[in-house]
Amino acid sequence: xxxxxxxxxWNGLLKWSLAHGDGTAKPRSLSEEDKKWxxxxxxxxxxxxxxxxxxxxxxxxxxxxxxxxxGVTPENIEDMLDELQEHVESIDMAxxxxxxGGLDPLLGYLKNSHAGIRAKAAEVVSxxxxxxxxxxxxxxxxxxxxxxxxxxxxDASTNSRTKALGxxxxxxxxxxxxxxxxxxxxxxxxxxxxxxxxxxxxxxxxLHLLQYLLHDNKADRSVATELGLPKLMMHLASSDDSGxxxxxxxxxxxxxxxxxxxxGNVLPDQDKLKDVLKSRIEGISTMxxxxxxxxxxxxxxxxxxxxxxxxxxxxxxxxGLVVLPGEDAPQQPPPDVVGSMFEPPLRAWAASRPPPxxxxxxxxxxxxxxxxxxxxxxx
Amino acid sequence: xxxxxxxxxxxxxYGLDKMPPPASGADAAGxxxxxxxxxxxxxDVSLLNIARPGNNSSSNSDxxxxxxxxxAVAGDxxxxxxxxxxxxxxxxxxxxxxxxxVAEDGVWSNQKAIxxxxxxxxxxxxxxxxxxxxxxxxxxxxxxxxxxxxxSRSRFExxxxxxxxxxxxxxxKCLEDAKMDxxxxxxxxxxxxxxxxxxVQSMLxxxxxxxxxxxxxxxxxxxxxxxxxxxxxxxGDSDNADADADDKKRVMILRDITPLSLGxxxxxxxxxxxxxxxxxxxxxxxxxxxxxxxxxxxxVSFPVFEGESASTLDNNLLGKFVLSGxxxxxxxxPQIDVTFDFDTNGVLHVFAEDMGTGSKNNNTITNxxxxxxxxxxxxxxxxxxxxxxxxxxxxxxxxxxxxxxxxLE
Numbered sequence: 001x002x003x004x005x006x007x008x009x010w011n012g013l014l015k016w017s018l019a020h021g022d023g024t025a026k027p028r029s030l031s032e033e034d035k036k037w038x039x040x041x042x043x044x045x046x047x048x049x050x051x052x053x054x055x056x057x058x059x060x061x062x063x064x065x066x067x068x069x070x071g072v073t074p075e076n077i078e079d080m081l082d083e084l085q086e087h088v089e090s091i092d093m094a095x096x097x098x099x100x101g102g103l104d105p106l107l108g109y110l111k112n113s114h115a116g117i118r119a120k121a122a123e124v125v126s127x128x129x130x131x132x133x134x135x136x137x138x139x140x141x142x143x144x145x146x147x148x149x150x151x152x153x154x155d156a157s158t159n160s161r162t163k164a165l166g167x168x169x170x171x172x173x174x175x176x177x178x179x180x181x182x183x184x185x186x187x188x189x190x191x192x193x194x195x196x197x198x199x200x201x202x203x204x205x206x207l208h209l210l211q212y213l214l215h216d217n218k219a220d221r222s223v224a225t226e227l228g229l230p231k232l233m234m235h236l237a238s239s240d241d242s243g244x245x246x247x248x249x250x251x252x253x254x255x256x257x258x259x260x261x262x263x264g265n266v267l268p269d270q271d272k273l274k275d276v277l278k279s280r281i282e283g284i285s286t287m288x289x290x291x292x293x294x295x296x297x298x299x300x301x302x303x304x305x306x307x308x309x310x311x312x313x314x315x316x317x318x319x320g321l322v323v324l325p326g327e328d329a330p331q332q333p334p335p336d337v338v339g340s341m342f343e344p345p346l347r348a349w350a351a352s353r354p355p356p357x358x359x360x361x362x363x364x365x366x367x368x369x370x371x372x373x374x375x376x377x378x379x
Numbered sequence: 380x381x382x383x384x385x386x387x388x389x390x391x392x393y394g395l396d397k398m399p400p401p402a403s404g405a406d407a408a409g410x411x412x413x414x415x416x417x418x419x420x421x422x423d424v425s426l427l428n429i430a431r432p433g434n435n436s437s438s439n440s441d442x443x444x445x446x447x448x449x450x451a452v453a454g455d456x457x458x459x460x461x462x463x464x465x466x467x468x469x470x471x472x473x474x475x476x477x478x479x480x481v482a483e484d485g486v487w488s489n490q491k492a493i494x495x496x497x498x499x500x501x502x503x504x505x506x507x508x509x510x511x512x513x514x515x516x517x518x519x520x521x522x523x524x525x526x527x528x529x530x531s532r533s534r535f536e537x538x539x540x541x542x543x544x545x546x547x548x549x550x551x552k553c554l555e556d557a558k559m560d561x562x563x564x565x566x567x568x569x570x571x572x573x574x575x576x577x578x579v580q581s582m583l584x585x586x587x588x589x590x591x592x593x594x595x596x597x598x599x600x601x602x603x604x605x606x607x608x609x610x611x612x613x614x615g616d617s618d619n620a621d622a623d624a625d626d627k628k629r630v631m632i633l634r635d636i637t638p639l640s641l642g643x644x645x646x647x648x649x650x651x652x653x654x655x656x657x658x659x660x661x662x663x664x665x666x667x668x669x670x671x672x673x674x675x676x677x678x679v680s681f682p683v684f685e686g687e688s689a690s691t692l693d694n695n696l697l698g699k700f701v702l703s704g705x706x707x708x709x710x711x712x713p714q715i716d717v718t719f720d721f722d723t724n725g726v727l728h729v730f731a732e733d734m735g736t737g738s739k740n741n742n743t744i745t746n747x748x749x750x751x752x753x754x755x756x757x758x759x760x761x762x763x764x765x766x767x768x769x770x771x772x773x774x775x776x777x778x779x780x781x782x783x784x785x786x787l788e
Contacts, residue, residue: 089494089495089498089499090498091501091502091505126516126518130502131502131503131506131513131515132502133506133509163518166516166518169514170516174506204525208514212514242478243527293477294479294480296477
């Protein structure tokens with residue numbers, strides 16, 4: 001970045017240009033007047049991100065009473081954290097925050113007396129550590145998981161709990177020490193409480209994290225079962241919120257695919273599950289074309305779960321509702337030459353789908369004939 | 380001063396200029412290297428030939444000099460890591476629109492949303508080089524609606540398969556322009572951060588089959604690394620390097636040599652007896668044999684010096700120790716072995732042993748390499764050259780004697 005008192009931030013401009021260019025415009029030569037204007041614009045308008053992050057760090061290190069005496073309000077702090085979040089979207093800036101001493105004061109804000117600041121701080125932490133092994137380690141070393149777990153399990157503000165869960169999810173994914181600490185920190189009980197809340201957003205985030213934990217950490221299935229999470233997931237599979245339904249079905253599918261235990265299926269109450277799935281099949285059968293497109297994942301999950309539990313395709317397949325005309329049929333892609341892991345079929349189906357193109361989407365939408373519901377072909 | 384192009388610097392980083400020409404006779408012309416540079420914004424493919432000038436292998440005067448000839452270049456000035464990110468962003472936005480009841484135009488014109496999504500996609504892309512699947516989550520992406528999606532490596536590769544195909548086409552174009560078959564390429568060097576993407580490496584591996592892809596040097600730093608090596612060569616730091624030394628050894632040579640000669644003082648006139656000559660590679664160990672100066676001498680003193688002067692009076696005293704217990708004997712009869720062991724940490728260990736009695740003593744001189752500043756080394760080298768000329772007569776006198784003698788303290 002630009003040095004203090006130095007010239008324009010050329011490195012920042014390069015990064016911005018690369019991020020915003022699409023490579024279609026032909027290069028043109030600038031006139032002297034344009035060059036002069038451009039240089040003045042660069043001098044006047046570029047921001048030294050590291051310098052701003054250092055200033056924000058200084059504010060975060062200042063005690064609350066000092067800030068209050070200077071007229072700084074909690075809303076001002078939230079706005080400042082919003083700016084910080086924008087800076088740490090860049091993975092390099094996120095990792096630099098620790099170098100300039102800003103990570104620990106940020107984690108301190110997780111214990112701030114204002115719920116809005118706690119929530120915003122958690123959101124910034126989430127941005128810092130998402131898909132970022134280096135900062136994940138730094139946050140773990142600074143014991144950042146502890147206040148996040150406290151906020152997630154017992155914060156009075158639902159929004160603060162939700163943001164804390166988001167940060168925990170970003171922190172412990174692909175982070176074995178994080179998962180172990182989450183387990184030891186009674187994280188599963190907090191997940192159960194979140195599933196039992198009446199906030200769809202909190203439920204959905206909890207289900208997503210649970211799905212990841214069940215998939216990548218088979219040893220945790222017994223923990224989840226003991227806490228009664230499968231029952232809760234079955235209940236949420238009938239939620240009015242489509243995101244919650246989809247995430248719940250995904251979690252149930254992870255449990256249904258458990259082949260390690262010789263004791264058979266770990267899903268309790270098979271009759272209730274069948275009722276839930278039948279109900280979802282009915283719901284899907286009444287959807288129009290737009291809804292069917294929006295609920296593609298749910299359709300596939302219901303069919304996969306049915307096959308997994310009852311060893312036969314669901315009636316959705318008979319009705320032609322698992323794969324619509326214009327959609328690619330799920331198929332196994334060839335395994336990665338480099339990747340040593342072979343993905344489960346659900347993700348492989350998604351992976352083989354080409355990126356949707358705008359023209360083909362609208363074309364497909366227009367061409368969709370109205371669905372004629374009737375008996376399927378007899379086998 | 381010399382300016383070298385980036386592909387040549389990348390080849391130097393991997394020591395390809397120091398590797399012997401391939402054994403087959405048909406390739407006697409030199410080594411053919413393909414440099415694949417995929418960075419954040421551009422793809423550059425270069426085909427180099429590395430050969431000795433004039434192809435005169437018997438010449439030693441140009442041991443450090445090789446010719447880099449660029450046979451062909453190809454690439455795409457609008458293909459790089461940012462394009463992979465853009466493909467992911469488009470996919471995610473289309474998914475967001477499909478799954479939520481939001482107006483399409485609104486999302487595409489929400490610059491903040493697109494910026495946040497691009498940063499998240501870039502991180503996911505990086506992690507997918509190490510894992511098969513990950514998540515992309517952006518809270519309140521647009522109209523207060525959260526975005527959450529799984530992204531697998533195979534989906535990432537599917538989204539970008541056209542861009543990956545362009546990479547292979549650029550390689551084919553480069554070989555075609557050079558009128559070479561891919562079997563003629565001896566090495567493939569990967570440069571640029573995006574060359575870390577597993578699909579990129581597997582494609583090149585498949586294309587070149589058994590050729591070894593070289594990517595052990597950090598691809599972000601390969602060019603700078605090679606340029607630094609070249610600068611070091613021009614500075615004369617590897618004058619003693621063997622032409623066939625491998626890259627790792629050359630790095631050691633550049634970094635770890637003894638800057639000054641090390642030895643002990645002998646004779647009445649402060650003669651410097653060198654045990655480890657200047658510019659010896661470390662770690663190193665050397666032994667020389669000494670004897671007594673007087674009849675019935677039972678103690679021998681060993682002052683340890685460093686410097687290039689033939690007289691210890693002008694060299695730097697590092698330490699001193701005494702070997703006792705030498706059996707009384709006429710002068711010149713006892714045999715005393717003195718060993719200098721200079722380790723990689725710059726610590727000098729000195730041992731002395733009476734081969735007759737087995738009596739031993741040793742001393743350790745620590746932090747040796749840190750004692751002298753660069754200016755001191757240079758000054759002492761300059762002075763030593765003039766002193767050696769003055770002391771020529773002394774040296775001649777020494778050569779007349781049959782052995783080395785040590786004075787009693």
